[in-house]
Amino acid sequence: MQRASLLATSLPALRRGLQLALNAMAAVGVLWIFAIMLLIVADVVGRNFLAAPIIGVAEIAARSVVAIVFLLLPAAALNGTLIRSDFLMRGLQRFSPRSVRLLDSLFALAGAVIFGLVALAAWPDTHDAWVSSEFFGVRGVWTLPTFPFHLLVVLGASVTSLACIFSAVETLLNRPTEEHF
Numbered sequence: 524m525q526r527a528s529l530l531a532t533s534l535p536a537l538r539r540g541l542q543l544a545l546n547a548m549a550a551v552g553v554l555w556i557f558a559i560m561l562l563i564v565a566d567v568v569g570r571n572f573l574a575a576p577i578i579g580v581a582e583i584a585a586r587s588v589v590a591i592v593f594l595l596l597p598a599a600a601l602n603g604t605l606i607r608s609d610f611l612m613r614g615l616q617r618f619s620p621r622s623v624r625l626l627d628s629l630f631a632l633a634g635a636v637i638f639g640l641v642a643l644a645a646w647p648d649t650h651d652a653w654v655s656s657e658f659f660g661v662r663g664v665w666t667l668p669t670f671p672f673h674l675l676v677v678l679g680a681s682v683t684s685l686a687c688i689f690s691a692v693e694t695l696l697n698r699p700t701e702e703h704f
Contacts, residue, residue: 534693538601541689545598545682552594559587579665586659586672593679600634601686624694631691635684642680649673 562580570576599605607630615623651657652670660666 534696537689538693541686542598542601545601545686548594548679548682549598552591555587555591555594559584559591579660579667582659583667586667586669590672590675590679593676593683596638596679597682597686600631600638600683601690603690605634624697628691628694631687631694635687635691638680638684638687642677642684645673645676645680649677 562577563584566577566580596605612623612626615626649670652668652673657669658666659669
């Protein structure tokens with residue numbers, strides 16, 4: 524019992540640290556979105572008004588979308604802002620708040636497993652991209668290494684899995700006041 528209370532008292536500090544790191548990742552993702560928007564606008568202006576398109580914009584944008592999603596996912600998982608249908612949870616809340624906490628924790632643990640599997644599945648491609656110095660683009664015209672994009676998927680999925688585990692533990696340990704006897 525003492526271990527559980529020690530864990531429950533240290534959770535807020537752990538959450539703040541984790542939240543800070545995940546918000547930093549999300550901020551990088553948001554800045555990346557802004558940079559991609561500027562690049563696309565510059566390409567459109569260059570293509571239509573100057574007859575000088577920027578080479579590689581389509582490839583950069585396509586690879587960036589996946590990387591940005593995996594930069595934003597961990598903070599969303601920790602904050603509980605991933606998109607989901609909660610009609611079952613709202614209905615159960617009236618009858619059994621404990622069952623809602625249990626289901627929330629189970630969903631978070633399922634998310635942890637799924638994102639852990641995504642990280643494991645993406646790792647071989649990441650390793651191969653590093654070992655083979657894989658690039659995308661047109662050789663001799665414009666190329667960009669694929670390794671950083673693959674690494675962001677592995678990193679984002681791993682950290683999202685960690686955020687889901689933290690959310691599950693936090694949900695199980697937080698007891699609403701109406702449940703105290």
